[in-house]
Amino acid sequence: xxxxxxxxMKYLGGLTDWGRKLNNTFNNLLYxxxxxxxxxxxxxxxxxxxxPDEQLREKSSNNNHYALLEDIYAGLYLIKNHPDTDLFLxxxxxxxxxxxxxxxxxxxxANDFYGSDIDLTARLMAKSVENxxxxxxxxxxxxxxxxxxxxxxxxxxxxxxxxxxxxxNFKGVPTSTEYRVIDIQ
Amino acid sequence: xxxxxxxxxxxxxxxxxxxxxxxxYSLLEKKLTDLIxxxxxxxxxxxxxxxxxxxxxxxxxxMALKKVTMAKGKFVLCNLQDNIREIFEISGFxxxxxxxxxxxxxxxxx
Numbered sequence: 001x002x003x004x005x006x007x008x009m010k011y012l013g014g015l016t017d018w019g020r021k022l023n024n025t026f027n028n029l030l031y032x033x034x035x036x037x038x039x040x041x042x043x044x045x046x047x048x049x050x051x052p053d054e055q056l057r058e059k060s061s062n063n064n065h066y067a068l069l070e071d072i073y074a075g076l077y078l079i080k081n082h083p084d085t086d087l088f089l090x091x092x093x094x095x096x097x098x099x100x101x102x103x104x105x106x107x108x109x110a111n112d113f114y115g116s117d118i119d120l121t122a123r124l125m126a127k128s129v130e131n132x133x134x135x136x137x138x139x140x141x142x143x144x145x146x147x148x149x150x151x152x153x154x155x156x157x158x159x160x161x162x163x164x165x166x167x168x169n170f171k172g173v174p175t176s177t178e179y180r181v182i183d184i185q
Numbered sequence: 186x187x188x189x190x191x192x193x194x195x196x197x198x199x200x201x202x203x204x205x206x207x208x209x210y211s212l213l214e215k216k217l218t219d220l221i222x223x224x225x226x227x228x229x230x231x232x233x234x235x236x237x238x239x240x241x242x243x244x245x246x247x248m249a250l251k252k253v254t255m256a257k258g259k260f261v262l263c264n265l266q267d268n269i270r271e272i273f274e275i276s277g278f279x280x281x282x283x284x285x286x287x288x289x290x291x292x293x294x295x
Binding site for chain 1 (some may be wrong): 204206207208211237239240241243244247251271272275276277280281
């Protein structure tokens with residue numbers, strides 16, 4: 001999750017105003033969707049979440065990939081459409097289903113994740129823009145499987161707005177990557 | 186989640202029981218949309234038995250608020266549990282919704 005045009009706002013609008021909105025925005029996205037324990041790292045105006053499958057399944061509600069996507073969509077919708085335009089900053093998001101991930105850190109007490117899928121997630125973020133979710137085809141397939149299990153159509157909820165498949169050769173990624181986008185209404 | 190609709194002289198009360206999540210938010214969306222399309226523009230949402238909400242549920246409430254406001258009606262919430270109230274505050278919803286601590290107090294504004 002990344003704040004759009006954050007650096008511009010920081011210098012044009014002032015640090016205090018930027019900080020307040022940044023805090024509001026991340027709190028909204030994290031706490032309203034119960035993701036606050038899944039932050040891997042935050043660097044300024046960008047945060048990375050890692051939600052292992054077993055942890056997702058243990059959630060008492062919204063415990064599948066479709067629900068995850070739907071809540072992220074709704075979170076961005078609330079920010080974009082909130083009547084008070086002075087509270088939040090618009091965001092962009094990239095989501096990938098990671099299998100090549102390993103937890104390693106060089107700092108005592110810290111927590112970090114590495115792996116080719118983490119690199120790919122960062123590449124996907126470069127394809128996102130304000131009020132857009134970019135999702136890898138690998139994640140989309142997980143979402144579609146959930147919809148089958150939930151007896152829901154593949155145009156349910158925010159998926160009615162999903163794009164066709166795009167193909168991209170990302171720098172450093174040996175094979176082409178398939179992804180789709182959902183623009184927030 | 187269970188939805189109970191009750192018509193009173195002043196407004197329609199929609200009571201939410203249980204967890205408002207991605208598996209059922211469309212039920213609330215349909216209920217509120219149907220009410221608004223049938224010109225029921227004075228709506229009180231009773232939340233005392235709603236024990237979970239996430240952005241998906243909040244989105245439906247915001248959409249309903251916008252529609253009712255456009256129709257010059259009134260869309261009010263009451264009896265939020267503490268954990269739900271916290272989410273409303275974080276989401277900036279406490280400032281845009283009329284929220285009352287009891288149904289009795291909420292009914293006075295219609």
